[in-house]
Amino acid sequence: MKKFIKSLYLQKRFFTVLFSLTVVFVFSYFFENLFGLCKFLLLLCFAFLLFDILLLYRNKVGIQASRILPEKLSNGDDNDIEIQLINRFQIKTSVKIIDELPVQWQRRDFEINTILKPSEEKKFTYTVHPTERGEYHFGNLNVFSSSILGFAARRQQFAAEQMVPNYPSFLQLKKYDFIAFTNRLKRFGLKKIRRIGHTMEFEQIKEYVPGDDVRNINWKATAKRNELMVNQFQDEKSQPVYSVIDKGRVMKMPFNKLSLLDYAINATLVISNIALKKHDKAGMFTFSRKVEDRVVAQRRNAQMNLLLETLYNIKTDFSESDFSRLYIDVKHYIKQRSLLLLYTNFETLDALHRQLPYLQAIAKTHLLVVIFFENTELKAYLNKSAETTHQIFEKTIAEKFVFEKKLIVNELQKYGIQSILTAPEDLTVNTINKYLEIKARGLL
The missing domain is CATH 3.40.50.410 (von Willebrand factor, type A domain)
Structure with a gap:
């Protein structure tokens, strides 16, 4: 039960409807005919809420999610992080992803919003830009699912705590x-x-071929062999x-x-x-x-x-x-x-x-x-x-x-x-x- 309560989040749409009904209840003080209608709408509101919760929790698997990190990050460069989602619900689902990023980036507003059809699989890539060498610890991956009614959301937390080192670029x-x-x-x-000229690191003496630098002719070797010989140098x-x-x-x-x-x-x-x-x-x-x-x-x-x-x-x-x-x-x-x-x-x-x-x-x-x-x-x-x-x-x-x-x-x-x-x-x-x-x- 405790796990269920922790995973259930009431959405903004539910509170908007509830606030509207409160205003109608205030008017029913002056117009008694509205009071009965207000009670019916309030019951209908909670009925929709219960139905919405039933849609979200009747499937135990819900959304499957995983984060794929590189073996190491490159300092001072853009690095890609990939998130994979699979919708196991039998209904069209609105999904909000909140990734717990390392403390070095000090970002608390990161989220990805999307809509998944039944059994649909999607991949998302976002870019991070590290500027400090060292270890970067990623926390859990939080996925909030909601149906078309939008009265409640189910949070699934995937244990994706990972450490990735940030190396020089x-x-x-x-x-x-x-x-x-x-x-x-x-x-x-x-x-x-x-490169101008050549170095003087000697490699070998070889026969002259057209195109060789005549300044490298070895006259002693030429006299011995009775043919032109040149010194060959290497870098x-x-x-x-x-x-x-x-x-x-x-x-x-x-x-x-x-x-x-x-x-x-x-x-x-x-x-x-x-x-x-x-x-x-x-x-x-x-x-x-x-x-x-x-x-x-x-x-x-x-x-x-x-x-x-x-x-x-x-x-x-x-x-x-x-x-x-x-x-x-x-x-x-x-x-x-x-x-x-x-x-x-x-x-x-x-x-x-x-x-x-x-x-x-x-x-x-x-x-x-x-x-x-x-x-x-x-x-x-x-x-x-x-x-x-x-x-x-x-x-x-x-x-x-x-x-x-x-x-x-x-x-x-x-x-x-x-x-x-x-x-x-x-x-x-x-x-x-x-x-x-x-x-x-x-x-x-």
Whole structure:
């Protein structure tokens, strides 16, 4: 009985009819002939209610529902969730679905409304957009069924409590994995860079064929064989590419609900995959007060899974990042010259100057690329017209901060340090372009 009472919900239509009858009862005080009619209508109302309840509960199965979740969610992307419904009633049924979404989304107004014919099956897909890595716990699936009378509704609660992890953006990984090796690069902002010259990694001596570069003729081998022989070279491969992620407080700034740290994590996953496909070694580590989450640069089948799990488990803090500790660890652990993609953020020139000696020291032995972010909200504010003195003052301050970012780029160039100043949403594309440029120019 308790279960029945908990599952029964009186609908708005029933209370509307009841309120109307109450008004008629008030008028019957003045018109006695209405009183008998009011009693009859009231009895008829409750008779309809009982009949409606009988329609909803005579079938024990009612509605069958299930939720289908992906194995994992992709952070910062649209993910599809599917709900399947089967109507086991013998009548046409109105259905309202309320899914208990994870607390991270703070949504309490989610519902899906539909009408099902007898024995009809329907599938519904809705989209979620997670912005925090971690575990997402879905609650029960609540289905409210009502007949054509609409006086009552029967709630069926399906135990669909599920946990799905939210990983760094593997959907971006798949997208850029495809386009980076096709001819559709320009459509996504990627630049196809022509490689100038060749590297000096010797492969073999072979017979000359028309079209070979005459500058590569090996005259000693030609004299011995009495025919033209040329040196054949191959591209340098298996070069270490490290993504270095600053997880201090400067990376906690959110843009479009996604923190700079998560933008860097998503870009790290993509660039590591492309580096492996380009036959380089991919690795990573994070730093704040100390260097953590270290993955040694290697080229093996399990490397991407190791990187994905490491990026998923990165824990953030709000401390000031220690660049001196970063320099010590890089010098101690990375012996081979490597490409270091440093994801951090500098808001002022003074902030850069405090860390510049350590960046210069790292750049002496490695190819360092400092990647930091534009404040897109400030740039959007600058596009608005100023109408008051206060707004003019604010725009002047905003222009100063935007200009200071450009000064940081010039300061890094002055000391021979590569840099990328990018909007957060363009981070992945700009990082790939810089990597392809470095490979094409043979800088590493």
